[in-house]
Amino acid sequence: MSLSAAAFIETLSGPVWSQSYPARPVRIIVPYAPGGPNDAVARIIAAKISEHWGQTLYVENIPAGAGNVGTATAARAPADGYSLVVVTSSFWSNPGLYAKLQYDPVKDFAPVTVIAAAPHVPLVHPSFPANSLKEFVALVRANPGKYSYASAGTGQSSHLAGEMFKLAAGLDLVHVPFNGASAAMMSAIGGHVPIAFISLPAAVTFIKEGKLRGLAITSNSRSKLLPEVPTMAEAGFGDQESTFMQGILFPAGTPQDIVDRWYREIADIVALPEIRDRLTSLGLEPVVNTPASFAAQIKSEVARWSKVIRDARIKPVE
Structure with missing residues (x-):
């Protein structure tokens, strides 16, 4: 076979292969327990x-190590388009929190897109003597x-959002970690802890019921779920954006045409009213990027949160 013919066949092989994709079930790794937003x-x-594709896609939950075990499993999977992972904001904060992470978030993955995100909210009890x-x-x-x-706990995105605000505003606030957002908010509702930093999905019901008051949200624009709550910038404190993100990644080396196909498919799906409504019901804002x-x-x-x-x-966990 001539060199030019071999090159021609090699050029064809990628697109031809991708047209038959997926030819078998696709594994979606969730590095957390069943039942959560992720x-x-x-x-x-x-x-x-x-x-849409007429092929099985199945979710495999690997809940261990603050999401690190499942994420590392995805990083080590074959880069053939048949294993991917849905990550949260801990994906870009864990490199600063764990000294011996088993993956590199920048080098070991082929990012597809963010699917949805939600801001954090500094909350106070309604009796707290501050209205803004x-x-x-x-x-x-x-x-x-x-x-x-x-x-919601040491190293959680809500904790880091609180610490970022403390640093920017020069506040002497003591952090009290709880085992989850619900426990943190129950403590605030009960008056045991006057302030809480929590993600919007967990907090929105308590705010609407008047059990807690949201002082601001950590996004660049107001939330449709709480349009009366100002952004941090509107409240006088810029550069405080932080979100509870849901995004999807393949292992590094996955063919770009497969990555692009997933991106296009997810963009189309997230644009559907029924899907937007389902994400909104979880307290999440549908978001897609390339x-x-x-x-x-x-x-x-990764650089910012580190x-x-x-x-x-x-102190990073050893």
């Missing part, structure tokens, strides 16, 4: 793509060391 998003997407974020900051500054804030944009976002977010973790003097 699991729900994975199953929503899997069901719709399976319907500025009043809250003034009160805490006037009483250094007096107040504490609750989060593989290149998601890759750039991962790189910048700095927050260092500045907040959070």
